Amino acid sequence: MNRIKIAQFGLGPIGIEALKLAAQQPWIEIVGAVDNAADKAGRSLTEITGAAALDGLKVSRDLEELFRETPPELILHTATSSALAALRQMRPALEFGVSVASTCEELIFPSLKAPQLVKEFDGLCRHTGARVVATGVNPGFVMDVLPVCLTAVSRAVDKIEVTRVVNASPRRQPLQAKIGSGQAPDSFREKLLDGRAGHAGLRESLALVAHAMGWKLDSIAEVGEPVVAGREIRTQFFHVRPGEVCGIHQRAVGLIGDAEKLVLEIAMYLDAPDPRDHILVIGRPPLDVLIQGGVAGDDATVAALVNVVPQLLAAAPGLHLPTDLALPRWSSGVDAASRKPRV
Amino acid sequence: MNRIKIAQFGLGPIGIEALKLAAQQPWIEIVGAVDNAADKAGRSLTEITGAAALDGLKVSRDLEELFRETPPELILHTATSSALAALRQMRPALEFGVSVASTCEELIFPSLKAPQLVKEFDGLCRHTGARVVATGVNPGFVMDVLPVCLTAVSRAVDKIEVTRVVNASPRRQPLQAKIGSGQAPDSFREKLLDGRAGHAGLRESLALVAHAMGWKLDSIAEVGEPVVAGREIRTQFFHVRPGEVCGIHQRAVGLIGDAEKLVLEIAMYLDAPDPRDHILVIGRPPLDVLIQGGVAGDDATVAALVNVVPQLLAAAPGLHLPTDLALPRWSSGVDAASRKPRV
Numbered sequence: 160m161n162r163i164k165i166a167q168f169g170l171g172p173i174g175i176e177a178l179k180l181a182a183q184q185p186w187i188e189i190v191g192a193v194d195n196a197a198d199k200a201g202r203s204l205t206e207i208t209g210a211a212a213l214d215g216l217k218v219s220r221d222l223e224e225l226f227r228e229t230p231p232e233l234i235l236h237t238a239t240s241s242a243l244a245a246l247r248q249m250r251p252a253l254e255f256g257v258s259v260a261s262t263c264e265e266l267i268f269p270s271l272k273a274p275q276l277v278k279e280f281d282g283l284c285r286h287t288g289a290r291v292v293a294t295g296v297n298p299g300f301v302m303d304v305l306p307v308c309l310t311a312v313s314r315a316v317d318k319i320e321v322t323r324v325v326n327a328s329p330r331r332q333p334l335q336a337k338i339g340s341g342q343a344p345d346s347f348r349e350k351l352l353d354g355r356a357g358h359a360g361l362r363e364s365l366a367l368v369a370h371a372m373g374w375k376l377d378s379i380a381e382v383g384e385p386v387v388a389g390r391e392i393r394t395q396f397f398h399v400r401p402g403e404v405c406g407i408h409q410r411a412v413g414l415i416g417d418a419e420k421l422v423l424e425i426a427m428y429l430d431a432p433d434p435r436d437h438i439l440v441i442g443r444p445p446l447d448v449l450i451q452g453g454v455a456g457d458d459a460t461v462a463a464l465v466n467v468v469p470q471l472l473a474a475a476p477g478l479h480l481p482t483d484l485a486l487p488r489w490s491s492g493v494d495a496a497s498r499k500p501r502v
Numbered sequence: 503m504n505r506i507k508i509a510q511f512g513l514g515p516i517g518i519e520a521l522k523l524a525a526q527q528p529w530i531e532i533v534g535a536v537d538n539a540a541d542k543a544g545r546s547l548t549e550i551t552g553a554a555a556l557d558g559l560k561v562s563r564d565l566e567e568l569f570r571e572t573p574p575e576l577i578l579h580t581a582t583s584s585a586l587a588a589l590r591q592m593r594p595a596l597e598f599g600v601s602v603a604s605t606c607e608e609l610i611f612p613s614l615k616a617p618q619l620v621k622e623f624d625g626l627c628r629h630t631g632a633r634v635v636a637t638g639v640n641p642g643f644v645m646d647v648l649p650v651c652l653t654a655v656s657r658a659v660d661k662i663e664v665t666r667v668v669n670a671s672p673r674r675q676p677l678q679a680k681i682g683s684g685q686a687p688d689s690f691r692e693k694l695l696d697g698r699a700g701h702a703g704l705r706e707s708l709a710l711v712a713h714a715m716g717w718k719l720d721s722i723a724e725v726g727e728p729v730v731a732g733r734e735i736r737t738q739f740f741h742v743r744p745g746e747v748c749g750i751h752q753r754a755v756g757l758i759g760d761a762e763k764l765v766l767e768i769a770m771y772l773d774a775p776d777p778r779d780h781i782l783v784i785g786r787p788p789l790d791v792l793i794q795g796g797v798a799g800d801d802a803t804v805a806a807l808v809n810v811v812p813q814l815l816a817a818a819p820g821l822h823l824p825t826d827l828a829l830p831r832w833s834s835g836v837d838a839a840s841r842k843p844r845v
Contacts, residue, residue, distance in 0.1 A: 180657055300655050304829065308651045311809055311830030312643050312802035314523055373834035442832075444798035444805075448791065455787035459655035462787075466654055486647065486825050487654030489785075491716035 162188040163468060166231040168248065169238030170194040170218065172331050173262060175208050177235050177461040182212045184465065184490070190229040193219045222251040233472065235464055236261035240359040242273040246280055249291065253280065256287040260467050262460055264360030266293035267303065267481060268367040281478040292479040294467045294487075296459035297323060298360035298367070301436045301450070302423050304481050307371040309438060309446050316372060316442040318420055321364075325427040325453060326434045327406055332396040334456070338427050339404035340397040344385045347404045351383040358425055361411045365421050369413050371482045374420055376413040383409040386428040394429060405429040466490045505531040506811060509574040511591065512581030513537040513561065515674050516605060518551050520578050520804040525555045527808065527833070533572040536562045565594040576815065578807055579604035583702040585616040589623055592634065596623065599630040603810050605803055607703030609636035610646065610824060611710040624821040635822040637810045637830075639802035640666060641703035641710070644779045644793070645766050647824050650714040652781060652789050659715060659785040661763055664707075668770040668796060669777045670749055675739040677799070681770050682747035683740040687728050690747045694726040701768055704754045708764050712756050714825045717763055719756040726752040729771040737772060748772040809833045 165187050167178040174194075181187045189212070192204055200220040204213040219225040222234075234252050239245050242265035249259045265272045269280075284291060293299065302321045310316050327335055339347040339356055350356035362379055369376050388405040391398075399405045406428020413421035434453040440446035470484040481487075508530050510521040517537075525532050532555070535547055543563040547556040562568040565577075577595050582588050585608035592602045608615045612623075627634060636642065645664045653659050670678055682690040682699055693699035705722055712719050731748040734741075742748045749771020756764035777796040783789035813827040824830075 296655055304654070305651065307831045308648065308829055310832035311647070312639050312797055312806050313809070313832040314801055314805040316832045316834070371831050444801045445795075446797065447794040449794060451790040451792060452788075454655055454789065458657055458787045462657040463655050466656070482829050482831070484829065486651055486827065486829055488650045488714050488825070489653035489656040489659045491659070 167192040168236045174237040233258045240264045253289040258290040261293045267298040268363040294463040298364040303364040303367045318441040320422040320439040322437045326431040342404045381411040510535040511579045517580040576601045583607045596632040601633040604636045610641040611706040637806045641707040646707040646710045661784040663765040663782040665780045669774040681749045685747045724754040
């Protein structure tokens with residue numbers, strides 16, 4: 160089997176998990192990883208990940224150093240939520256003709272935050288033969304790709320509403336921190352308002368669905384509020400007292416004139432009851448889709464990232480939206496490696 | 503706007519509904535229809551469909567007659583459940599380089615019933631520039647395309663189970679007849695056994711999902727049983743007495759060794775309570791997806807057929823599986839017509 164050579168960019172918790180999952184695939188050959196953190200660069204990948212399969216590989220400080228060793232065909236990128244930062248980080252790979260699959264939230268629909276760079280990077284990719292796409296569970300699946308897929312059986316779509324409720328208590332520390340666990344409501348509300356805290360990518364999901372529906376939205380309104388603990392909550396990482404923040408509640412609405420066409424709502428807090436993803440397609444026929452328990456965040460995100468690899472390499476060179484690629488699916492790998500890049 | 507020229511093949515209830523839906527799309531221009539039935543050929547399309555927009559168009563007896571008038575770019579085909587019959591019917595179109603989107607159930611995965619023809623027709627399409635795909639709600643979406651899409655967020659997939667419960671009471675007459683309404687259980691059971699009655703396409707859905715998962719099944723087992731009315735049931739079309747058939751219950755299982763990897767179950771009967779589609783992906787993470795009320799059959803089938811047009815014309819020439827195309831979606835048409843064929 161001709162395996163796809165892959166390197167990991169970013170060795171935070173998600174990056175390490177993605178690297179370990181990728182290393183288990185028979186159709187993937189891991190050739191390296193990049194992280195410029197002082198406590199990671201130069202160290203052994205087996206030491207950082209605990210994966211014996213990565214024996215002999217070291218963490219490179221940057222892409223240039225990685226490319227001097229074994230150039231990969233594709234990079235898994237899990238290093239930032241910012242589209243601007245992500246595109247800057249991956250530029251050396253794209254110039255080299257190396258494709259990138261990313262979990263960068265804003266890159267799900269990059270025209271929103273980096274409109275000037277989209278054309279430039281798409282042109283760069285077409286020139287070098289590289290492909291870029293971002294994916295994940297949210298953004299990247301439950302609030303955008305999946306609702307779009309459901310409308311395949313719609314004669315008419317008037318409005319789409321998605322509600323995601325996540326119980327953050329069993330999740331990793333950075334996520335519990337991101338949602339404000341243990342902070343004072345007033346100061347956290349300010350952070351939510353100016354974008355220093357909260358869930359990234361809600362606007363991007365909304366813009367992506369609008370784009371797929373062919374809707375030109377007149378405006379996108381987003382509001383975010385802390386969820387305040389009514390009782391004491393203890394997790395593995397936080398001890399939250401009554402009156403302190405235990406999570407977030409965000410809502411984005413896309414309007415055409417006065418009509419709400421898209422409503423995306425996410426509530427992510429400690430001890431949230433009845434976690435779920437709920438998609439309503441209001442149209443003909445009406446569709447009411449409930450994912451009971453919700454799609455688990457971290458497992459699903461690294462899965463989406465590894466699964467998109469064959470789809471991305473089979474696409475034409477360029478900057479892609481996740482809704483542009485072939486129907487997504489689990490890449491069991493039986494024929495994944497045969498989907499080689501076509502330039 | 504450069505509209506896509508489309509003709510309808512088959513003017514049964516689904517064909518008429520598909521034609522009317524297609525005629526409403528700003529990106530579609532209807533150029534004709536084909537049906538060789540004595541009570542249809544030669545008649546006005548407006549007369550048959552009631553759609554004023556089809557004024558001036560007549561029903562052709564066959565594709566050759568249609569092509570002498572205005573050749574379409576694509577044909578909507580709703581004339582048979584048999585893959586062999588469908589391929590024979592569409593051959594003149596494919597030879598002419600005209601693409602076909604079909605609701606033919608067996609064509610969802612044609613290798614099952616027409617393995618010899620798949621290679622031949624794929625070659626023919628590549629030669630002439632035509633594309634073929636089959637779609638629908640079931641087969642074509644709830645039991646195959648949608649479960650495959652859900653596994654996009656799966657690290658591992660061990661087994662997939664789909665249950666579809668349809669209340670047939672409000673449905674069209676041919677469907678109520680197909681499920682045996684009012685027949686005697688013993689004789690209907692025989693018809694189910696030798697394939698003269700029942701839901702077509704369950705095996706095809708199963709084979710399509712297995713193919714997408716990269717699973718080589720050792721066997722497919724299918725069983726079908728009549729559902730017998732416990733009380734009197736009256737619909738617009740049938741009067742069923744206790745002890746008579748009021749529907750069907752079919753189950754297909756795909757095995758690798760002794761392990762059940764795929765279980766598809768459909769219960770379609772008069773007055774069925776709690777209609778729903780329920781998809782379980784047993785794996786990591788586990789996914790439990792409930793479509794409350796189920797996806798309505800006829801509306802969804804014609805929608806899937808019209809929606810697939812831009813996706814099919816954007817694909818390479820050839821015989822396609824519905825899982826091979828780009829992420830499906832509602833074709834609002836804003837840019838649907840710009841997805842012109844690339845040969």
